[in-house]
Amino acid sequence: MSNITSETIKNSLRHIIDRDSGADVVSSGLISGIVVRAGEAGAKVGFVITIDPKDKDGKAYLRKACEDQVRLLAGVESVTAVLTAQNSEPIPPKPESGYAQPRERAVWNVTPVEGVKKVIAVASGKGGVGKSTTAVNLALALTQKGLRVGLLDADIYGPSLPRMLGLTEHSGKPPAIVDGKMIPPVNHGIQCMSMGFITGEEAAILRGPMISKTLHQLLRFSRWDNVDVLLVDMPPGTGDIHLSMVQQVPLAGAVIVTTPQEVALMDARKALKMFEKVGVAVLGVVENMSYFTDAAGNSIPLFGEGGGQRLADEMDVPFLGNVPIDMAIREASDNGTFYKGMCAVSYKQISERLLAAVR
Ligand SMILES: Nc1ncnc2c1ncn2[C@@H]1O[C@H](COP(=O)(O)OP(=O)(O)O)[C@@H](O)[C@H]1O
Numbered sequence: 001m002s003n004i005t006s007e008t009i010k011n012s013l014r015h016i017i018d019r020d021s022g023a024d025v026v027s028s029g030l031i032s033g034i035v036v037r038a039g040e041a042g043a044k045v046g047f048v049i050t051i052d053p054k055d056k057d058g059k060a061y062l063r064k065a066c067e068d069q070v071r072l073l074a075g076v077e078s079v080t081a082v083l084t085a086q087n088s089e090p091i092p093p094k095p096e097s098g099y100a101q102p103r104e105r106a107v108w109n110v111t112p113v114e115g116v117k118k119v120i121a122v123a124s125g126k127g128g129v130g131k132s133t134t135a136v137n138l139a140l141a142l143t144q145k146g147l148r149v150g151l152l153d154a155d156i157y158g159p160s161l162p163r164m165l166g167l168t169e170h171s172g173k174p175p176a177i178v179d180g181k182m183i184p185p186v187n188h189g190i191q192c193m194s195m196g197f198i199t200g201e202e203a204a205i206l207r208g209p210m211i212s213k214t215l216h217q218l219l220r221f222s223r224w225d226n227v228d229v230l231l232v233d234m235p236p237g238t239g240d241i242h243l244s245m246v247q248q249v250p251l252a253g254a255v256i257v258t259t260p261q262e263v264a265l266m267d268a269r270k271a272l273k274m275f276e277k278v279g280v281a282v283l284g285v286v287e288n289m290s291y292f293t294d295a296a297g298n299s300i301p302l303f304g305e306g307g308g309q310r311l312a313d314e315m316d317v318p319f320l321g322n323v324p325i326d327m328a329i330r331e332a333s334d335n336g337t338f339y340k341g342m343c344a345v346s347y348k349q350i351s352e353r354l355l356a357a358v359r
C-alpha cells in the first residue's frame with residue numbers, strides 16, 4: 001500500500017517556484033484538484049496547475065517541473081499535471097438573462113485533446129429539436145468530404161449516439177482499453193464515444209460534479225485516431241453542467257440547432273448567449289424541421305417560417321442552413337443506418353458552411 005496522500009504531493013510541490021511571483025506553486029494557489037489513485041506499481045497522481053491564459057507558453061516549464069518533482073517521491077507510479085488557464089477577464093453578470101451565472105471566474109482547460117485537431121459543440125436550448133440527428137448527419141457529411149470525424153456523446157443522461165450510429169452491439173459493453181485509453185467504436189467511418197457504451201441506453205444517474213468528470217474521461221481517455229473534427233453532441237439546456245463542460249473542452253466553436261417555432265428559438269437564444277458569454281465562437285445556426293413536403297409536393301412550414309435565419313441575424317452569427325422534415329431521417333437514426341435521402345444535400349451544404357466558419 002502506498003502512503004502517498006494529497007498532502008504528500010502538496011508538500012513536495014512546495015519546492016517548485018513560480019518564476020514570475022517568486023513564490024512556490026502551492027502558496028501561490030496554482031495547484032488544485034490533486035487526485036491520488038492506487039496503481040499496480042504505486043500511486044497514480046494527477047493535479048491541475050492554473051495559469052493566466054496569456055502565460056500559456058511561458059508557463060509550460062511549470063508542468064514539467066511539477067511532474068518531475070512528484071515523480072521523485074517513493075511510491076509514485078505516474079504523474080499527470082494538467083495546465084489550465086484562468087480566464088483573466090471577469091465575466092460581468094447579466095442577471096436579466098435566464099442562463100446560469102458562473103459562480104467564479106472561469107477556469108479553462110487549454111490542453112488540446114490528443115488525436116483531435118478541432119472540437120465543435122453541437123448544442124441547442126431544448127431537447128428534441130434534432131441536435132443528435134444533426135450531429136450524426138453532419139459527421140456523415142464531413143466523412144464524405146474525406147475528413148476523419150469523431151462524435152462525442154456528451155448527453156450523459158440520455159446517450160443516443162450508439163443507436164443513431166448503428167453501434168448498439170457496443171451498448172453497455174465498455175470499450176477495449178489499450179495503454180490506459182478506451183478505443184472508440186467506429187461505424188460509417190465515424191469514431192464514437194458515449195456513456196451509452198458504459199451504461200447501456202439507461203440514463204446514468206450522476207450528480208453535477210460527476211457529470212463533468214465523466215465527460216472529461218470520455219473526451220480525454222479515448223484514443224481518438226487522427227481526428228480532424230470531433231463533434232460533441234451536447235445535452236440540452238444551459239445549466240452549470242454546460243458551463244463546466246464548455247470550460248473543459250477546448251472548443252473551436254459551437255453550432256446551435258433549433259426548430260423554427262418561437263419557444264425553441266427562445267431557448268436556442270439562451271444557448272447561443274451562453275457560448276458567447278464564455279468566449280466560445282458561435283459558428284452558426286442550423287434550423288431543423290423547417291418544413292414538411294406533402295404528397296402533392298407542397299412545402300408546409302409546420303412550425304412557422306424563417307425562425308433560424310432571424311435568430312442568426314439578430315445574434316449576428318452565420319445561418320448555416322435548414323433541414324426539412326423527412327421520415328427517412330427518423331428511420332435512419334432509429335436504425336443506425338446511413339441516411340442518404342433528400343436532406344443529405346442540406347447536410348452537405350451545412351457541413352461546408354461549417355468548415356468555412358471554423359477556418
Ligand atoms: N429533419 C428531421 N426530419 C424527421 N425527423 C427528425 C428530423 N430531425 C430529427 N428528427 C427526429 O426527431 C427526434 C428527435 O431528434 P434528436 O436528434 O434525438 O433530438 P435532440 O438530440 O435534440 O434531443 C428523433 O426521433 C429524430 O429521428
Ligand SMILES: [Mg+2]
Pocket residue numbers: 131132133155160
Ligand atoms: Mg440528443
